[in-house]
Amino acid sequence: EAGVVQSPRYKIIEKKQPVAFWCNPISGHNTLYWYLQNLGQGPELLIRYENEEAVDDSQLPKDRFSAERLKGVDSTLKIQPAELGDSAVYLCASSLGGGANTGELFFGEGSRLTVL
Amino acid sequence: AQSVTQPDIHITVSEGASLELRCNYSYGATPYLFWYVQSPGQGLQLLLKYFSGDTLVQGIKGFEAEFKRSQSSFNLRKPSVHWSDAAEYFCAVGGNTDKLIFGTGTRLQVFP
Numbered sequence: 662e663a664g665v666v667q668s669p670r671y672k673i674i675e676k677k678q679p680v681a682f683w684c685n686p687i688s689g690h691n692t693l694y695w696y697l698q699n700l701g702q703g704p705e706l707l708i709r710y711e712n713e714e715a716v717d718d719s720q721l722p723k724d725r726f727s728a729e730r731l732k733g734v735d736s737t738l739k740i741q742p743a744e745l746g747d748s749a750v751y752l753c754a755s756s757l758g759g760g761a762n763t764g765e766l767f768f769g770e771g772s773r774l775t776v777l
Numbered sequence: 778a779q780s781v782t783q784p785d786i787h788i789t790v791s792e793g794a795s796l797e798l799r800c801n802y803s804y805g806a807t808p809y810l811f812w813y814v815q816s817p818g819q820g821l822q823l824l825l826k827y828f829s830g831d832t833l834v835q836g837i838k839g840f841e842a843e844f845k846r847s848q849s850s851f852n853l854r855k856p857s858v859h860w861s862d863a864a865e866y867f868c869a870v871g872g873n874t875d876k877l878i879f880g881t882g883t884r885l886q887v888f889p
Contacts, residue, residue: 664820665820701786701881701882702881702882703781703867703869703879703880703881703882704821704867704879705879706876706877709876717876752820752821754820754821765823765826766821766823766877767820768813768820768821768822769820770818770819770820771820
């Protein structure tokens with residue numbers, strides 16, 4: 662069974678440019694997460710989807726970040742315009758349910774963004 | 778507010794030596810506790826989890842962790858480390874419907 666797939670793996674852009682990351686979760690997983698991982702830090706939740714509904718986006722900087730999960734499957738995370746401080750790894754994860762009691766989040770390999 | 782503290786940023790051990798990675802948490806209710814491992818350039822993989830019951834939980838790759846409520850700790854252990862265990866280890870805490878909060882991680886280096 663395929664795991665969580667993310668693309669691109671690496672992206673280098675200049676500041677003020679837009680960038681988008683794509684995530685395909687494990688089949689049948691209703692819950693999808695986007696996490697931000699800065700160098701030397703643990704993942705921090707940006708947004709969580711239950712099917713196509715964003716149920717927790719309190720940590721998403723909405724002035725420049727947006728996300729969507731059309732049809733409750735694939736998801737896209739966009740940054741426009743990108744700033745130097747956005748350089749980080751963007752992790753996508755999926756799970757069968759939405760709470761910590763679901764037991765396990767399955768993570769993709771991440772998309773590493775470098776903003777010059 | 779819930780939080781996780783991993784006091785050790787970097788640990789170095791010799792192959793074959795025992796290992797203990799520390800994790801302390803702050804959570805207002807019964808916590809769900811997790812350990813994840815992240816190899817370079819990879820996503821996070823679940824090692825083990827604690828929900829309830831036996832406070833000593835076994836995980837994959839020979840790892841175990843012990844939940845100590847009195848100390849608000851969930852330390853990860855392995856009796857004999859292998860070179861392939863070199864990675865970043867993250868402790869995480871969550872509740873029944875809450876999101877997971879991750880610690881800042883401990884980087885494990887293994888010398889032959």
